[in-house]
Amino acid sequence: MHCFISVPSQAPSGFRVTAKTSTSITASWQLPPKYARHGTITGFKLFYVKKASERSPAVLTYNDTSLTGLVSGLDKYTEYEFQVLAFTSVGDGPKSSVVVERTKEDGEI
Helix, strand or coil: CCCCCCCCCCCEEEEEECCCCCEEEEEECCCCCHHHHCCCCCEEEEEECCCCCCCCCCCEECCCCCCEEECCCCCCEEEEEEEEECCCCCCCCCCCEEEEECCCCCCCC
């Protein structure tokens, strides 16, 4: 029986982002459903961009199966858009839906 490796057909599930400080946000996600992985998930890419920005998103790549990421160096009290995808040795799966989160104000706990 041949094991056919392809790219994941679904994005990671349970994608959430949470403002930690005025300049950082944490993201968390779960593996895509087993039937949608199409091989071994070898990592994740976390995309982020300032909301309404004309710039391309920045990408953090995790070459392992960590299910959390920290985005730091962000602007204070600013909304950002986040997406995540899973990849196999063959390539990238689809991106998740966009999740928007705002960094905290200075002094906010």
